[in-house]
Amino acid sequence: MKVLALAALTLAPLAVIQAAPKPTNFAPLDYFEENCARCHGPNGSFYGTEFGKGLKDDDALRHIVKEMAEGPGNAPLSPENLEILTDFHRSLRDGKPYIVVVEARKSEKCLILSGEATPDSQITLENGKEVVAVKLEGHKWSVAVPPNFDIEKASLRAVKEGKEKRVPVS
Ligand code: HEC
The missing domain is CATH 1.10.760 (Cytochrome Bc1 Complex; Chain D, domain 2)
Structure with a gap:
């Protein structure tokens, strides 16, 4: 199984990856x-x-x-x-806004995510229950994830001029 999976990977590099890791x-x-x-x-x-x-x-x-x-x-x-x-x-x-998670840092108290996005878009961190507003300066954003926020199924959302892009956090 393992060998097969590896062979498949070598044969089809990248072509299958549509979203950034x-x-x-x-x-x-x-x-x-x-x-x-x-x-x-x-x-x-x-x-x-x-x-x-x-x-x-x-x-x-x-x-x-x-x-x-x-x-x-x-x-x-x-x-x-x-x-x-x-x-x-x-x-x-x-014609959509862009957003990407570049870094995840763990400080003593919380998880800090940061990345880049299309300037002047509205950025939020969402998990289906809670919505956290994310500050964007120029094309750089960062957010301290609240301690009890369920990050497992969270996504980041960028909205600009009615168009949106969503990326999973983990
Ligand atoms: C010195 C100027 C110059 C730099 C620097 C440059 N490009 Fe270009 N690029 C061009 C020119 C001229 C064309 C159009 C001619 C062609 O297709 O070769 C072009 C075409 C393109 C196109 C296709 C545009 C279209 O309308 O289809 C893309 C995409 C692109 N460049 C991406 C990049 C990226 C990414 C970088 C940085 C890594 C880059 N370019 C750096 C001059 C440049």
């Missing part, structure tokens, strides 16, 4: 700002509303992101981080 320990918006924004604008704002229309499918999107990272961006990405940056581009393509 959480937390990523990679900050895609910082990366974009450093390596891509001088040509494509802050948070990809110069891509324009037609962005993605000329790209055949998801593979084509991943492919151009990879080429750009290795070429003009001059900052090659690991397969995991390529997938995360591609996921950011999916949000741009689909």
Whole structure:
């Protein structure tokens, strides 16, 4: 069983991963700002509303992101981080806000989650029972998870101009 699973993994790298793993320990918006924004604008704002229309499918999107990272961006990405940056581009393509969990830290008293999101979106941490408002400054957010908050089934939600994106926390 184990061997089979491993073989399957080797044969189908990444193609099946649609959402970024959480937390990523990679900050895609910082990366974009450093390596891509001088040509494509802050948070990809110069891509324009037609962005993605000329790209055949998801593979084509991943492919151009990879080429750009290795070429003009001059900052090659690991397969995991390529997938995360591609996921950011999916949000741009689909006209949706973006959100990602970059770090989870345990302090003495509580769990602190932080990450990145599309500027000016409304961020909340939700678990079906409780909703916690999350502070977003620029493209950085962080939240101290309340001690009794059930994090197991929690998700983070970003809303902007009526569009939303949700990512699981764990
Ligand atoms: C020196 C300028 C420059 C830098 C830096 C740069 N790009 Fe590009 N990018 C271009 C140009 C020019 C094109 C259009 C021509 C092409 O497709 O090769 C493009 C095209 C793209 C496209 C396709 C756009 C569309 O409308 O289909 C994506 C996606 C993209 N770049 C992502 C990135 C990412 C991600 C980075 C950072 C790792 C990056 N680029 C860095 C110049 C740049």
